[in-house]
Amino acid sequence: MSVGTHSGPAASGTRPTAGGDAPWRRRLRFFLAVLRARPSFALGYAIVVGVIVIAALAPWIVPFDPMTADPAVYLLPPGGRHLLGTDGAGMDIFSRVLYAPRVDLTIAVAGTLVSAVIGGAIGAVVGYYEGQRAWRRALSTFVMRSADVLQAFPVFVFAIALVAVFGQSVKSIVIAIAFVNVPIYLRLTRSQVLSIRQLRYVEAAYVAGASDLAILWRHVIPNAIAPLVAQLSINIGWSVLLTAGLSFVGAGVVAPTPEWGSMIAMGFQNIVTGQWWPSVFPGIALGLTVFGFALVGASIEVLADPARRRVLSGSLG
């Protein structure tokens, strides 16, 4: 069967081979040129890569155990052995700030991926069958109205309620994040699939006798995935924020797990009394990370859109 991913629009933005370069080398060169032309994108990637590297290496680079309280160094200001100071239980803030993305990113990435997979799959099926025979149309309507209902709830309140139902644990927060994000991916994929299913290569596959599942899996989904990838990055940043928010209100990870939101919550009361460092440093780390993911998301949005990519490559010469 010759009709595949490469026949779809996802491949239409690739440029003709020049000078016999390997495709990956060409793409890398283009990517680097984009980063040079758009420094904000470069900053985003630097932040995200930096946070990931720190999260991975945290056990080897932190100077203190992030979960050991030492009353002898209670609320020490930044400086000396404790670079960012200590908190109200005598825990080293620098070590905890570096450790925190292990939890925040794990929860955010897991929650977002689960929602993307589930939301994407449901969206693809709904989009593919929409407007067809009666029961399929009914199913599609039911799913879309259910998504409306889910999205009608304030996301944060809904997430708190879910954590309350499932109990306070990392798993519960992942479920909560996945649950509140599913409708986003569902709608995104559905709208993509609605337009893709009209294209000729899909019709060709149908005429060739391919099953619905095969058409969806091999021809529709691969061509609908680009906006999802862009959304993923933005959503991961947002999920980090949601995780921190849940922890801030006491519905997130259990203390003393190093997590930015819970660190801010533990220290914010001390700002009035002059001990700003237990909450300000995790706040900065959280802000930077979300900012980084937002920039990466913006770059993927440009790179994944063939039209905008063509404009960009034109401007790069």
Add this chain to the structure above:
Amino acid sequence: MTTENRRGHPVRRRDVIKSGAALVGGAALPGALASQASAAPSGTLVVAAPATPQSLDSNFDVSLGTFEAIAALYDNLLEFKKIPDPKRAGAFREDIADHPDMPAGLAVQGKLAQSFELDPAGKFIRFQLRPGVKSNWGNELTAEDVKWTWDRKFGLKAIGAFYLSTLGLDKPEGVKVEGKYTVSINLDNPNPLLAKLQPNLYAPIYDSTKCKEVATADDPWARKFIENNSAGFGPYRLDQLQRGQQAVFKARPDYYLGKPAMDTVIFREVPTSATRASLLQGGAVDIAQYLQPLEIMKLRDQKDVAVDSVDSSFMIWLELNAKIEPFGNPKVRQAMNFAFPQEQVLKTVFQGLAGPLNGCMPNIYAGFTDKFWKYKYDPAMAKALLKEAGLASGFKTSLAYNAGDPVQEPIAILYQTALREIGVELELKKVPAATFYNAVSERKQPMIFYVDSPWCPDVGYSMTLYFNSDSFVNYSNYKNDEVDKLIKDTSHTNDQKARLEMMTKAQDIVMSEAPWVFIAYPGYHFARRANLKGFTYYTSNNIRFQDFTRDA
């Protein structure tokens, strides 16, 4: 740096910062109150409290905010005499010491009752009511009001029922109207608390005329009315109650002890303690309640702000649930105490503002002893005890703490680290403030924080509350037959010497069996504007607006 304002007064940088602080504080106080508060006239008292009253019915509500409301709206038959606080100049406190030379052995005096007569055997007490006392509805106090108040406790079977059982008053006929202004309480058995319980905050007298007027067949005890209104003989009347926002109280010009100096009291809900501290610092409120130790320490250094720190009946401890293993074993409970870094917690989390909880009742009550205290931080001893209990390799358990009390989380984390040393793995559970009391009363947590104080300053009452196996406040499920017997015997004799001996023995057993992890006596720290005078400490740990005056 100074400059001049439009009136020609020099404006210093400090003034600008001060105004900024007031502005920030004011911004945190929603609505018009901020401006209203900062410009409060001398007869207006503005209180920043963690919560407004949920209900005004002392039979059903024990939430913060309700205490102050009950104290403002209602009066009791008796009160403890006031004495200057020995540790804080300008402050007063109830004289709760034993006074064998005084009637009932107590420094109590009449309030709504102008005099009282107590049976030396402790089987009856007779009150002669003050004539001419009017409620906020204009009805005169009579013996019928006292009778109806006690009948209500029988009828509703709520918090009032606890007082009935504490007194051993098992039938409404025990309260007898002997004349328009004469009423007596009569018991089948002697009870040493007959007079001592009368000044209790939750023993107020209702205006039965008004209550009967608003009662219905479905609501014979006027629950709905009392929940939202007042029908009492106290110094204030309720002007406004917007739950979650504010309560406003107005002084009664016809109050029998004279109109209070503070004409209007605005009792404002400000949930965050840091915001309450800011508001006080900025001058937007007169009183900031329930502040954290660091905030208190900071306010102590502020100009125009004063903090009265006095000994109190408050205690904070961890309940070790004897019905959840391994806490059924006293050796394990002892080990948990030896592993608790009490001194460090007092120094850091409490900033030295609290004292060590070295007994199982308030140390300000007669009969308290610290001679059975032995749990100085000793991880080696803790390990040895665990080994004796067959838990040499440690165990895993959990500790629930209140998300609304910022001192509990750092204590829990410090304890978690300390317990690792003896092989105990402690999981921390943060419980929302709104449901925390449910978590305590369900008694399903292996370990849970608890902050409380027995309001009746009596050794037998205190021990009964927390260590009688039948007590509803015995949240650690502690049971010791000998302690139960000692408590029962103590509640049935009026011989104070014998009572003290029995309760000393009970304290010995309880301290040895350690149903709690003993943490601290946090003390009572009252933060106010410096020109506000008259602070008085009560064992119910609440303020009474009628005590305050303001210097010009």
